[in-house]
Amino acid sequence: MRLIEAIRSAFSAIAANALRSLLTMLGIVIGVAAVIAMVAIGSGARNLVDQQIRSLGANLAIVTPGNVTQGGARLGAGAASSLTDDDAHAIRREVDGVVAAAPFVQGGAQVVAGGSNWATRIYGIDRDWFSAREWDVATGRTFDPEEVRRGDIVILLGQTVARNLFGEDDPIDQIVRVRNVPFRVIGVMASKGQSAFGQDQDDVVFVPLDAGRRRVIGRNYAKDGSVGSIFVKFADESDIEPGIASMTELLRQRHRITGEQEDDFSIRNLTEIANTASASANTLSMLLAAVAAVSLLVGGIGIMNIMLVSVTERTREIGLRLAVGARPRDILSQFLIEATTLSTIGGALGIGLGAGAAYLVAQLAGWPSLVSTNAIIVAVGFSALVGIFFGFYPAQRAARLDPIEALRRE
Amino acid sequence: MALIETRDLRRVYDLDAGRVVALDSVSLDIDKGDFVAVMGPSGSGKSTFMNLVGCLDKPTTGHYRLADTAVERLDADGLARLRNREIGFVFQQFNLLPRVDALGNVELPMVYAGFDRRTRRERALHALGRVGLAERAHHRPMQLSGGQQQRVAIARALVNGPSLLLADEPTGALDSRTANEIMALFQELNREGVTIVLVTHDAEVGRHAHRLIRFRDGRVTEDHRQVPVDARALAREAAE
Ligand SMILES: Nc1ncnc2c1ncn2[C@@H]1O[C@H](COP(=O)(O)OP(=O)(O)O)[C@@H](O)[C@H]1O
Numbered sequence: 001m002r003l004i005e006a007i008r009s010a011f012s013a014i015a016a017n018a019l020r021s022l023l024t025m026l027g028i029v030i031g032v033a034a035v036i037a038m039v040a041i042g043s044g045a046r047n048l049v050d051q052q053i054r055s056l057g058a059n060l061a062i063v064t065p066g067n068v069t070q071g072g073a074r075l076g077a078g079a080a081s082s083l084t085d086d087d088a089h090a091i092r093r094e095v096d097g098v099v100a101a102a103p104f105v106q107g108g109a110q111v112v113a114g115g116s117n118w119a120t121r122i123y124g125i126d127r128d129w130f131s132a133r134e135w136d137v138a139t140g141r142t143f144d145p146e147e148v149r150r151g152d153i154v155i156l157l158g159q160t161v162a163r164n165l166f167g168e169d170d171p172i173d174q175i176v177r178v179r180n181v182p183f184r185v186i187g188v189m190a191s192k193g194q195s196a197f198g199q200d201q202d203d204v205v206f207v208p209l210d211a212g213r214r215r216v217i218g219r220n221y222a223k224d225g226s227v228g229s230i231f232v233k234f235a236d237e238s239d240i241e242p243g244i245a246s247m248t249e250l251l252r253q254r255h256r257i258t259g260e261q262e263d264d265f266s267i268r269n270l271t272e273i274a275n276t277a278s279a280s281a282n283t284l285s286m287l288l289a290a291v292a293a294v295s296l297l298v299g300g301i302g303i304m305n306i307m308l309v310s311v312t313e314r315t316r317e318i319g320l321r322l323a324v325g326a327r328p329r330d331i332l333s334q335f336l337i338e339a340t341t342l343s344t345i346g347g348a349l350g351i352g353l354g355a356g357a358a359y360l361v362a363q364l365a366g367w368p369s370l371v372s373t374n375a376i377i378v379a380v381g382f383s384a385l386v387g388i389f390f391g392f393y394p395a396q397r398a399a400r401l402d403p404i405e406a407l408r409r410e
Numbered sequence: 411m412a413l414i415e416t417r418d419l420r421r422v423y424d425l426d427a428g429r430v431v432a433l434d435s436v437s438l439d440i441d442k443g444d445f446v447a448v449m450g451p452s453g454s455g456k457s458t459f460m461n462l463v464g465c466l467d468k469p470t471t472g473h474y475r476l477a478d479t480a481v482e483r484l485d486a487d488g489l490a491r492l493r494n495r496e497i498g499f500v501f502q503q504f505n506l507l508p509r510v511d512a513l514g515n516v517e518l519p520m521v522y523a524g525f526d527r528r529t530r531r532e533r534a535l536h537a538l539g540r541v542g543l544a545e546r547a548h549h550r551p552m553q554l555s556g557g558q559q560q561r562v563a564i565a566r567a568l569v570n571g572p573s574l575l576l577a578d579e580p581t582g583a584l585d586s587r588t589a590n591e592i593m594a595l596f597q598e599l600n601r602e603g604v605t606i607v608l609v610t611h612d613a614e615v616g617r618h619a620h621r622l623i624r625f626r627d628g629r630v631t632e633d634h635r636q637v638p639v640d641a642r643a644l645a646r647e648a649a650e
Pocket residue numbers: 423425430431432450451452453454455456457458459
């Protein structure tokens with residue numbers, strides 16, 4: 001019998017017992033849904049890590065003032081900061097594997113150009129920022145070493161700010177005012193798009209560290225060269241852990257912290273934050289894999305069961321088919337195709353359910369999730385295999401029926 | 411030339427309760443174009459004989475040739491092929507597929523013969539026309555009367571152009587008037603050249619055949635030719 005016709009008649013046999021078929025498929029539906037959700041969430045988490053690395057920069061740690069483990073509220077960034085330019089310079093000089101140590105200060109600012117103004121975030125940075133964050137200008141140029149040293153009143157605009165203040169016009173060499181200080185625009189940053197957590201990273205402006213400290217962001221920073229935080233970029237992921245240890249050592253020394261005293265700073269491995277998300281995604285994936293395996297097994301057994309019932313119910317039909325010239329293998333393939341069709345329909349339903357579940361998890365956990373075509377192909381293949389595997393025994397029983405016995409059966 | 415040749419055909423069932431000789435040394439020749447009624451009391455071996463002749467079963471011992479093919483030498487696929495091409499079955503309980511319409515039921519043997527859909531449609535429609543049911547092609551078995559269902563089954567039996575039509579109690583589930591109509595159809599098909607072997611326990615039905623074979627305890631006890639009654643004439647008489 002031709003395959004398409006066999007499938008068509010399998011469909012009609014399945015439709016003849018719609019509810020029973022649906023219940024039988026349930027195991028496969030859940031199993032495949034779990035597979036789809038698992039792959040989607042797994043690749044979503046991987047994407048999150050990638051995106052994080054893309055937007056922040058790879059192999060990055062951040063040193064912040066205050067100690068998160070201290071009781072009470074952590075000092076807000078920019079209150080009395082314990083970190084200084086010199087700490088950053090020392091880290092750059094003395095810690096192995098550090099390729100950039102970028103001290104910065106940040107605050108909110110109203111940026112005015114001609115008639116337009118725009119509220120955005122302002123960062124005071126030095127030249128290490130660009131390599132630490134793997135972020136360069138799209139047009140114009142970055143600060144030169146002299147501008148940073150002197151704290152010149154020059155400014156780099158993020159794409160969003162440039163667009164909102166200047167529209168299609170070229171902002172280079174235009175003047176923008178921040179707190180009434182006239183900054184000359186020397187460049188527009190390349191676009192970074194959204195962060196992994198949905199912020200517009202292009203809604204930002206950059207000025208030299210000293211210009212930011214003295215003229216814009218504030219009193220607290222003005223004295224003794226203190227900074228808000230320091231981004232530290234390492235050459236390699238394996239440098240991060242030992243690097244954090246030696247930075248801790250170095251900063252304790254520099255801040256004269258001894259013995260049992262708590263650190264007055266904290267260091268976080270930013271790659272780790274992404275990795276944590278990825279690890280919990282992995283846990284979830286493992287769980288889903290277990291659900292998938294069990295459900296597919298249960299679903300397979302359900303299909304085997306229902307096919308055995310079907311063979312028994314249709315014994316006379318089988319006898320009749322044999323009498324009019326079906327070969328045993330025709331009967332075998334008929335029931336095998338029926339089981340496979342059943343499990344594949346279940347698989348298709350499972351894909352829908354799994355995609356829905358993945359979407360829901362993505363919404364709840366704030367992770368991007370991806371239902372890939374590969375996962376769909378694998379899921380369909382898997383459910384078909386389950387049908388073939390668990391359908392084989394019932395189909396073989398059907399094929400081995402004795403035609404006379406079968407015809408006589410009520 | 412004989413279409414069916416059986417030599418010392420014997421079929422024994424070995425049961426826990428003992429052995430049953432269902433058929434014992436049956437040697438018969440049935441000619442092409444003949445119309446044979448097989449009669450005998452229940453348990454006399456009629457169905458066993460039909461199953462062997464229909465290649466659904468294999469004899470314990472003895473030989474059987476159908477259309478010059480030594481049946482006992484065939485494997486399962488060979489038997490399936492022979493059933494498909496050379497034999498049409500008609501059963502007491504019709505055995506139609508309930509989910510499929512008349513046309514689909516008649517197409518079934520052609521599915522296994524490997525005909526394409528269009529050819530199947532055409533031939534099935536033609537076969538339904540032969541049994542007078544062309545208008546009911548798209549009715550399901552449930553929507554047909556017993557007599558009509560049996561006609562569909564006969565169309566199915568004929569559709570691959572078999573050399574032999576085997577009917578085991580084909581009128582057993584029908585009232586006598588409908589039975590007579592079915593017998594008229596058999597006679598007509600026989601006149602057109604179809605060889606028919608029909609099992610019945612009903613003497614009235616048996617009178618329609620040209621040859622009558624009687625079984626008892628698995629043996630042939632009687633075998634003679636007769637002048638058949640004409641089913642159509644019978645129907646006309648009844649109408650008057
Ligand atoms: N599958 C079977 N197993 C055991 N005995 C059987 C089987 N089929 C038929 N018989 C026995 O063989 C004998 C002939 O049966 P059967 O050919 O069906 O008779 P009939 O059709 O003339 O009524 C009976 O005694 C019956 O019990």
